[in-house]
Amino acid sequence: MAQDEMKTKQRVPEPTLRRLPWYLAYIKLLKGKGETVVSSTQISKVLSIEASQVVKDLSFVKIGGKTRVGYDIDELAIALDSFLGFTSSHKAFLFGVGSLGAALLQDSGLKQYGLEIVAGFDIREELDGTFINGIPVYHISHYPAYQRQYGATIGVITVPVDKAQEVADQIIEGGIKGLWNFTPFRICVPEDVVIQNTSMYAHLAVMFNRLNTIDH
Amino acid sequence: MAQDEMKTKQRVPEPTLRRLPWYLAYIKLLKGKGETVVSSTQISKVLSIEASQVVKDLSFVKIGGKTRVGYDIDELAIALDSFLGFTSSHKAFLFGVGSLGAALLQDSGLKQYGLEIVAGFDIREELDGTFINGIPVYHISHYPAYQRQYGATIGVITVPVDKAQEVADQIIEGGIKGLWNFTPFRICVPEDVVIQNTSMYAHLAVMFNRLNTIDH
Numbered sequence: 001m002a003q004d005e006m007k008t009k010q011r012v013p014e015p016t017l018r019r020l021p022w023y024l025a026y027i028k029l030l031k032g033k034g035e036t037v038v039s040s041t042q043i044s045k046v047l048s049i050e051a052s053q054v055v056k057d058l059s060f061v062k063i064g065g066k067t068r069v070g071y072d073i074d075e076l077a078i079a080l081d082s083f084l085g086f087t088s089s090h091k092a093f094l095f096g097v098g099s100l101g102a103a104l105l106q107d108s109g110l111k112q113y114g115l116e117i118v119a120g121f122d123i124r125e126e127l128d129g130t131f132i133n134g135i136p137v138y139h140i141s142h143y144p145a146y147q148r149q150y151g152a153t154i155g156v157i158t159v160p161v162d163k164a165q166e167v168a169d170q171i172i173e174g175g176i177k178g179l180w181n182f183t184p185f186r187i188c189v190p191e192d193v194v195i196q197n198t199s200m201y202a203h204l205a206v207m208f209n210r211l212n213t214i215d216h
Numbered sequence: 217m218a219q220d221e222m223k224t225k226q227r228v229p230e231p232t233l234r235r236l237p238w239y240l241a242y243i244k245l246l247k248g249k250g251e252t253v254v255s256s257t258q259i260s261k262v263l264s265i266e267a268s269q270v271v272k273d274l275s276f277v278k279i280g281g282k283t284r285v286g287y288d289i290d291e292l293a294i295a296l297d298s299f300l301g302f303t304s305s306h307k308a309f310l311f312g313v314g315s316l317g318a319a320l321l322q323d324s325g326l327k328q329y330g331l332e333i334v335a336g337f338d339i340r341e342e343l344d345g346t347f348i349n350g351i352p353v354y355h356i357s358h359y360p361a362y363q364r365q366y367g368a369t370i371g372v373i374t375v376p377v378d379k380a381q382e383v384a385d386q387i388i389e390g391g392i393k394g395l396w397n398f399t400p401f402r403i404c405v406p407e408d409v410v411i412q413n414t415s416m417y418a419h420l421a422v423m424f425n426r427l428n429t430i431d432h
């Protein structure tokens with residue numbers, strides 16, 4: 001792990017970790033407008049979060065807000081970026097170079113948030129040795145060898161839903177400790193493995209239902 | 217709205233709506249294996265969700281589980297697909313054809329879940345009139361006209377974070393009622409507008425932190 005993440009060696013509550021990127025996005029916006037100082041009250045108002053919660057969340061980042069003046073925007077942006085792990089490079093492999101998988105390989109933006117996808121793997125022989133956005137794609141059988149070579153810490157899972165558990169087991173067997181699951185399948189992992197689910201389709205389901213129930 | 221969604225005219229709790237796609241993914245997996253019946257206990261065990269919760273969630277879908285036998289897999293899969301809105305076509309526009317936006321246009325998989333992105337919009341003149349994956353990209357100034365033509369119900373937001381609120385206001389002004397926000401910015405919307413946030417970077421932040429705090 002990179003040096004600048006060492007200070008995050010405490011278990012920060014998940015809701016806090018989910019809110020901190022919102023604060024970061026907002027203060028970067030202010031920075032772009034030439035602002036230099038921001039108060040917790042201001043963040044609270046714009047993001048509709050209790051001011052006391054904002055203060056508590058930011059206390060994890062170990063940056064002193066001058067009570068009367070507020071936080072120095074430059075300092076806070078740098079501290080948050082680093083605290084959230086966005087300034088380090090986390091090597092990742094992507095499994096399942098289908099429609100969504102290929103799309104994620106195309107998304108160079110992930111690198112700016114600390115995720116460097118160094119290779120893709122797929123079951124289809126014809127993809128072996130091809131490149132997407134400069135990233136090599138290999139047959140899944142080569143994964144163990146490349147894992148030893150690259151030492152990836154994160155596996156992005158974009159395989160078909162009926163392969164999700166099987167592929168996750170393989171990834172973990174290879175030594176990867178963090179899974180980013182984009183399939184709608186609820187993958188079971190051992191306790192020492194971290195999993196994050198990005199359930200795009202569940203978000204769609206919520207939106208479709210809500211659109212159907214709002215008063216027009 | 218499509219006919220088969222009419223029955224969803226009740227407000228289903230968000231946690232239920234987020235779990236239902238997991239059940240659907242699991243029973244489609246069983247279906248692929250040739251199974252025909254599934255019990256709530258079985259779903260409960262595999263997905264680590266209380267059986268009573270599974271029964272309650274599925275009760276919204278208005279499908280009768282025969283208490284002793286369980287649910288007919290075919291019937292439940294069809295009912296869930298329809299209930300979740302995945303079998304209807306919801307027309308969407310995508311705003312911000314940058315790295316992530318272009319990637320989402322490439323992802324034909326969204327169509328299988330009921331989201332049909334019919335056009336992309338961007339501020340860059342040079343993208344006007346181009347195509348990605350067969351989907352036309354227009355300059356943002358053409359949005360009001362195309363909105364009148366297509367009547368899109370959903371706006372996918374993949375613009376830079378400092379433009380998120382401004383673009384959202386424009387989208388809403390044009391008549392779109394559902395926003396799918398991929399930026400880390402917390403967008404404010406009027407009460408009659410539905411917003412879903414897919415905070416990919418927040419998920420990354422949680423994973424980075426957890427990877428840093430597990431015992432190696």
